[in-house]
Amino acid sequence: MDRFPNHRFLPYALVFPSITVIAIFLIYPFGQAIYQSFHRINPVRRQLVYVGWRNYVEMFRSPEYLYSFRNTFIFAVLVIGLGLVISLCIALLTTQNIRGAGFYQVAFVWTYAMSPIIAGVMWSLIFDPSIGLMTHVIGNLTGYWINFFNDTVAAFILVTVASIWVMLGYNIVFFIAGLQNVPHELKEAASIDGATTWQVFWVVTFPMLSPTVAFLVFVNTVYAFFQSFGLVDVVTMGGPNRSTEFLIYKIYKDGFGRMQEGQAAAQSVVLFIIIAIVGAIQIYTSTKSAVYDR
Numbered sequence: 001m002d003r004f005p006n007h008r009f010l011p012y013a014l015v016f017p018s019i020t021v022i023a024i025f026l027i028y029p030f031g032q033a034i035y036q037s038f039h040r041i042n043p044v045r046r047q048l049v050y051v052g053w054r055n056y057v058e059m060f061r062s063p064e065y066l067y068s069f070r071n072t073f074i075f076a077v078l079v080i081g082l083g084l085v086i087s088l089c090i091a092l093l094t095t096q097n098i099r100g101a102g103f104y105q106v107a108f109v110w111t112y113a114m115s116p117i118i119a120g121v122m123w124s125l126i127f128d129p130s131i132g133l134m135t136h137v138i139g140n141l142t143g144y145w146i147n148f149f150n151d152t153v154a155a156f157i158l159v160t161v162a163s164i165w166v167m168l169g170y171n172i173v174f175f176i177a178g179l180q181n182v183p184h185e186l187k188e189a190a191s192i193d194g195a196t197t198w199q200v201f202w203v204v205t206f207p208m209l210s211p212t213v214a215f216l217v218f219v220n221t222v223y224a225f226f227q228s229f230g231l232v233d234v235v236t237m238g239g240p241n242r243s244t245e246f247l248i249y250k251i252y253k254d255g256f257g258r259m260q261e262g263q264a265a266a267q268s269v270v271l272f273i274i275i276a277i278v279g280a281i282q283i284y285t286s287t288k289s290a291v292y293d294r
Contacts, residue, residue: 030272037266043259055266064242065250065267072246075160076224083164083220084213087171092201094172095179105176112169116227120234123162148236152243155236159244162235163228171216178212179205217282225275247271 037055039048059065094104114122126134129147139145148155182205190200229248232238238245238253245253247267255264 030269033265033268033272036262037269039262041261043261051262055262056270059263059266059270067242068245068247068250071156071243072225072248075156075163075228075246076221078160079163079167079224079228080217080220083167084171084216086164087168087216088175088209090168091172091175091179095176105172108172109169111165112167112173114166116166116230117234119162119166120231123158123165123231124235127158148240150240152241155240156243159228159232159235162231163224166231167220167223171220174212174216175209178209182208214283218279221278221282222275225271 036048038050038052040051040055041048090108094108111119126132127146127148129135129145129149132146135146146154146158148158186204186208187200190204195203225246226248228246229252232244232246232249233252236244238249248271251264251267251271254260254267
């Protein structure tokens with residue numbers, strides 16, 4: 001307020017648009033979801049019947065929901081873990097003093113420019129059971145013909161690999177930026193002291209990347225739980241046999257497909273709480289040991 005002595009209400013006016021957007025598109029929908037989660041909704045008459053905690057009790061007793069929860073957790077761990085490891089390895093390779101390093105960086109980064117819908121269509125065509133190029137290549141080499149339309153394991157692997165590929169470019173961009181900010185003098189000093197290349201990476205480079213890793217872990221967590229919806233919808237539509245019906249897609253199917261809006265609202269509230277808790281734990285544990293001094 002002291003910075004705007006002649007414009008007392010200017011700070012409030014500047015933040016008002018952002019607060020309005022958050023209130024309309026985040027706070028109000030979340031409050032509405034909480035309210036609906038305690039009701040059963042008649043899809044025809046749009047009548048709400050208060051049922052208390054019944055939606056939550058039935059949700060946690062449902063084998064389908066628990067199965068979806070387990071698959072979502074496994075999917076998230078694979079997307080976050082494998083995605084960040086692969087991205088870091090590629091970023092390390094593309095930041096070496098080699099010819100065409102800039103070209104390789106751009107070549108790996110472009111994947112994030114593709115929307116999840118387009119990426120889903122592309123992966124579906126590549127692994128199509130009848131006309132897919134990779135289906136025929138893998139079949140001719142191994143004798144195993146992939147059909148993710150009726151193979152639960154193949155469908156789960158396909159969606160997981162495609163999701164890792166979609167986030168690959170985004171992760172690489174931040175890892176490259178983080179690697180370029182690591183002081184070269186520290187690595188030279190470690191090498192002079194007799195440290196091997198592997199020791200230099202773990203003792204000097206990786207601790208300096210801890211803020212970047214903390215940020216990317218959170219972003220990839222949000223993607224795995226929320227933003228993978230478009231890709232799953234295009235590639236498998238939650239099948240086969242619900243093997244790729246992750247939590248966010250189950251909310252969609254229950255709310256719009258099976259017209260169980262109260263149940264879907266309860267699932268969305270639980271998912272939001274899970275993400276909030278996981279995000280808070282990740283941010284606290286990651287940033288607590290993060291190295292910000294250069």
